[in-house]
Amino acid sequence: MKLEKVIIENFRSYKNRIEIDVNDLNVFVGKNDIGKSTILEALDIFFNEGKGIVKLDKEDVNKEAREEGNTNIKIGAIFGNLPEELTIDSTNPTRLSDEYLLNRDEKLELLKIYPNAGKEKIFVKAYHPTNPECANLLLKKQAELRRLLTTEMHCEDQTKNAEVRKAIWNHYSSNLELDDVEIELAKIDAKNTWEQLKNYLPLYTLFQSDRKNSDGDSEIQNPMKLAVQEILKDERLLSTLNDVAREVEDKLNQVARNTLDKLNEMNPDVADSLNPVIPTAESLKWADVFKSVSITGDEDIPINKRGSGVKRLILLNFFRAEAERRRCETNVPDIIYAIEEPETSQHPSHQRKLIEAFIELAAAENTQILLTTHSPAIVKLLDFDHLKLIKNDPVKEVITIESGDLPYPSLNEVNFLAFGESNDEYHNELYAFIESEGLLNEYKNGKGTVRYVRLKRNGGTLEEQKIVSEYIRHQIHHPENTLNTRYTNEQLQGSIQQMREFIVDQT
Structure with missing residues (x-):
């Protein structure tokens, strides 16, 4: 899937709903404290569900909106380049279009609402049937769905909810009364609908310029941890690991059975009270096996103990290496790299190489880049279609800068608008x-x-x-x-x- 729009409402300085267009390379520019980093952090919250860099708290609710009684933070995303087929309930493969889960533009629009910055509620905004005879089918269990079937409806397999829904909607195809509807995913029959759906979403990783000063400094650790996530997206490799896990599971079960059999010969009561507890291959979190991956310097000194310039230099070359790898490989997983102020602590010649790497990365398959910058020099290394200007006059908006919209086409003009340069x-x-x-x-x-x-x-x-x-x-x-x-x-x-x-x- 490819991220095409970001939706933010009532989050920090973004009071009113705003939709931000996203392409392959996006560089957000604007004056200090205008909301550049907020966009990247909102996406970290959306994609990584509090397990990323940013943790949501009540102070993130827009102050003016709170005073007006609105405490619901909303962060959403609209995706294109959708998979031909996916699974949204149980093991039944289906298409989002067949389930009427796409919006009017035939895109997947997901919205997360955080009441008072608390636990999220997840919705899909869809152009969906509202005819009472065939509405809310995604909220019904299998028995309820089958009761709606009539002899006039042709259903190929009544054991599959997707097929039953399809038969009912086909019957009312001329009178579906399609309209915009927000469907709460947690209420769909399959309890793990969101868990299934998010498997198809891009990986999202945020690198911040204000680094933590610890051995687990995310700026250094994350590239390696991100590499683990990417590697484990390889279905062939994951299948191999699961095969190994199942073989280990079988052998452990055999050891446990033999042990209990022998124990049963000596003390049946004790043997009957014992059961082996062995995790299944499907329950294993392979990423945790590699959670201690890192890069260290001489004598095992963590790189994050080095100067900030060295740390950022490592990050720079991670992106350069990724650009080369993703250009050469096929079937790489969808990924979004978000980087705040990549110019921090870097020599101008390194900044140029970094921007060149980002441009190359953004041209690679299934790869998107989001950057913020305060550097006029960085802006002048880019093209107009890479730049997104955040303004707050008279209303807050994020605009893609078109050269024809300026008094004359100049990146110096962009720097003036963005930084007063x-x-x-x-x-x-x-x-x-x-x-x-x-x-x-x-x-x-x-x-x-x-x-x-x-x-x-x-x-x-x-x-x-x-x-x-x-x-x-x-x-x-x-x-x-x-x-x-x-x-x-x-x-x-x-x-x-x-x-x-x-x-x-x-x-």
Whole structure:
């Protein structure tokens, strides 16, 4: 399955419901405390059910919503690229479309509601039959379903709930009265419906920049633990492990039976009171067998005891290695890597290699990347379709940045919108854009001037009057001329703002 949208409501700074489009590589940018990390952490809660990095608590309820009496946190996800067939009850394979469990867009839409940040309730939002004659079939047990069958309905196998539901819905196919319905998964006949369904969801792993300082530092441990999860998604390998476990189980049962047989010869009463307790292969959690995997340095010193730069460097190369592996292998499991501020503690040359690895990873089969960044340098290594700007004016929204939506297509413009980043390079771009559009004289018209001393090629000087934007432009292009007072940061920011406003007015 592929994540296509994230849904957040009443979680931290996200009061109102928001839907965020997700593609293969997604880089969230915006000012500090705008809600970039919140998106990644919401997904950690959704996918990893409190067993990941983030634990939900009552402080996560949006404060304004709480004051209004709403304490239900909602986190959801919409998936495409769905499996042809899956199992949602017992051992009956079926299709989500056949069960009317897809939304109007034929996507799987899952929603988790956490009342007052407590135990989750899981719903699927579906375009579902509401005709009373055939509604709520997923909530009915087998006996109830079979009572709804009539002689006019053709059912191939009445022992399979999926087939019975299919027969009933086919009978009312012209009058299903389809509508948007939220179905609570826990109430479907099969008690483990969610357990079955989540087996098909992508693995989700979150790497945070504010690392714990412990031997189990998740930033270092998680790549290895994640590798274990990926490896155990291999059905062939898992089948082999289960075969070994069943053979061990058989041998242990044999040992136990022989022991009890001998005990029975000596003391039947004691023998009758004893039973072997041996876990079945299906109950074993193979990931726990490898829970102590890690990477250590010289003399078994944990890597997380090294400097933060070294730790992040290991993580960098984990992603580089994953990019190469996932590009070469086939049938790799669906996975979502979420990384907060990958530039932290990294040399600029390492940042470039890391971004190159993420771009390559995102192009690999069944792989999606979510990043947050505060680095204008990182932004300028990306394409427009990678970037998602979080804004809070006038309402909170997350927008995919399209170059055609900007006054002119520039990643420096993105950095200005995201971080308020204004520098010489951005000033140069704005000035050059106005000049290239033939609007320079119009821009200069009516603006005050300042004295500028031009340095001529023969060593002489010439006094001129220039508007502030032109004054700054000349100083940027002629650093060898030290005859003029250096422009201030306030002048730079004011000039940038004037040029932006002028360009916006022209569009």
